[in-house]
Amino acid sequence: MATNLSNPFLLHPSDQPGNILVFKTLQGDNYNIWSRAMRISLSAKNKLGLVDETIDPAAEIDKQFALWQRCNDMVLAWILNSVHEDIASSISYYTSAADVWADLCDRFSQGNDSHVYQIKREIVDRRQEQQSISVYYTKLKALWDELTSYHKPPTCTCGGLKKINERDEKESVMQFLMGLNESYVAVRGKSC
Structure with a gap:
């Protein structure tokens, strides 16, 4: 007899009550x-x-x-x-x-506005300093992704969503460039 893997009531032998499904526990602020x-x-x-x-x-x-x-x-x-x-x-x-x-x-999930504010503040304050471009970008991208997770995407069939996405992408590029250290001043000048 075949097992129906799509059955939500199916428990795999490895499914145990003591399993930990996520790496970080819920502390409240995360x-x-x-x-x-x-x-x-x-x-x-x-x-x-x-x-x-x-x-x-x-x-x-x-x-x-x-x-x-x-x-x-x-x-x-x-x-x-x-x-x-x-x-x-x-x-x-x-x-x-x-x-x-x-x-x-x-x-x-209450108080998202204050958390969104904190994330936006961290994005504005984020600087490359002595980090490699890769590390700097990765940290900035994590903040952008977290910020995005707080906003439900609007539904639109008129094509306006594409313009919003393009604007948001351009804003992210500007935020990235503003945080680059002085050794990239020439790149900043050409891109802006």
């Missing part, structure tokens, strides 16, 4: 990065639907309930293993992975 890493990991394990509620919880009288419960408990364990112990103690009595996910989102 919610956006943590959430993205967890979403990727849960998606890879075909369990994202248990937290984003695209997989409805089975009713207790449903024959699928035991399978849903087992997977839900596994995801709960993975989340508990990926958060700081103080946060874990505040979510340990939830029975639904989706409820935990929603609670963490409500608590830690």
Whole structure:
């Protein structure tokens, strides 16, 4: 009998409650990065639907309930293993992975405006100094990517999105050039 790998209730033998799915635990101030890493990991394990509620919880009288419960408990364990112990103690009595996910989102995605401000400030203040161009660019790109993750892309069918993307790309080039050290003054002058 073939195993249906697309079944979200399938647990691989390597799926254990003690598994740690992400490298850095949720501390509170790193919610956006943590959430993205967890979403990727849960998606890879075909369990994202248990937290984003695209997989409805089975009713207790449903024959699928035991399978849903087992997977839900596994995801709960993975989340508990990926958060700081103080946060874990505040979510340990939830029975639904989706409820935990929603609670963490409500608590830690708040204040995005202040975090966006901090990222923008860091971009403005970022300088190459003694770093190689590669290291400088990599650090700047990480900030741009994090900033982008806080903004939901607009939906547009008129073609205006292309102009916005071109403008944003040009802005990034300008930010990069402004942070270059003095040995690149000639490059800065030609590109601006």
